[in-house]
Amino acid sequence: MIARVYVNFKKTILDPQGRTIKKTLESLGYKDVLDVRQGKVFTLKFKDSLSREQVEEIIKKIGRDVLSNPVIEEFDYEVVE
Amino acid sequence: MIARVYVNFKKTILDPQGRTIKKTLESLGYKDVLDVRQGKVFTLKFKDSLSREQVEEIIKKIGRDVLSNPVIEEFDYEVVE
Numbered sequence: 689m690i691a692r693v694y695v696n697f698k699k700t701i702l703d704p705q706g707r708t709i710k711k712t713l714e715s716l717g718y719k720d721v722l723d724v725r726q727g728k729v730f731t732l733k734f735k736d737s738l739s740r741e742q743v744e745e746i747i748k749k750i751g752r753d754v755l756s757n758p759v760i761e762e763f764d765y766e767v768v769e
Numbered sequence: 770m771i772a773r774v775y776v777n778f779k780k781t782i783l784d785p786q787g788r789t790i791k792k793t794l795e796s797l798g799y800k801d802v803l804d805v806r807q808g809k810v811f812t813l814k815f816k817d818s819l820s821r822e823q824v825e826e827i828i829k830k831i832g833r834d835v836l837s838n839p840v841i842e843e844f845d846y847e848v849v850e
Contacts, residue, residue, distance in 0.1 A: 694810055709811070713831060720827060723814035729775055730790070733804035746799060754793060 689734040689743050693765040695756045696727035730755055740767060770815040770824050774846040776837045777808035811836055821848060 697703045705726040713721050734743050744767070751763040778784045786807040794802050815824050825848070832844040 696810075696812070706811075709835065712835060716835070718827060718831060720816045720819055720823075721813055721831075722816060723812075725812040727810045727812065729777075729808045729810040730787075731777070731804075731806040731808065732802055735801045735803060738801055742801075746801065750794060750799060750802075754790065754797070 689736060689738060689740070689767060690769050691732050691734065691743060691747055691765055691767045693730040693732060693747060693751050693755055693763055694727055695730070695751075695761050695763045696725060697760060698762050701760045728755075743767060770817060770819060770821070770848060771850045772813050772815065772824060772828055772846055772848045774811040774813060774828060774832050774836055774844055775808055776811070776832075776842050776844045777806060778841060779843050782841045809836075824848060 703725050706724040709726065710721065710724040713724070732747070734746070738746075744765075747765045751765060752758055756763045784806050787805040790807065791802065791805040794805070813828070815827070819827075825846075828846045832846060833839055837844045
């Protein structure tokens with residue numbers, strides 16, 4: 689089973705990389721891009737013997753404890769196959 | 770309109786961050802995670818007046834020219850709303 693975990697800064701946290709890319713796009717003429725946020729995506733491969741529930745349980749733990757910093761970041765996930 | 774652009778190392782490129790996380794998870798007892806790849810995700814907000822086709826056209830350009838390094842990375846995207 690394969691899942692993707694997305695880690696992004698919380699909405700209230702400034703995202704300097706995203707802002708830099710936004711400005712770069714603007715200077716290149718892409719005026720139709722109103723906002724850019726940069727985050728991380730982790731693609732995790734799980735043993736096929738696990739159920740979807742077991743996979744989600746593991747993701748919820750490692751998303752909080754390993755992959756993100758809960759003080760400034762939030763995560764969500766999707767099981768893709 | 771909001772789109773997510775995912776940038777990952779090509780399959781043939783070593784992903785040291787992903788490997789480190791894999792090893793960390795292993796040492797924490799998460800033996801059911803077989804592989805981890807770390808990538809970037811860009812959440813882009815577009816002007817609402819654009820059509821889906823226009824948004825996809827812009828993404829294909831900036832995905833290649835700005836957001837990824839085509840020598841070692843590949844990108845894909847989805848329009849989420």
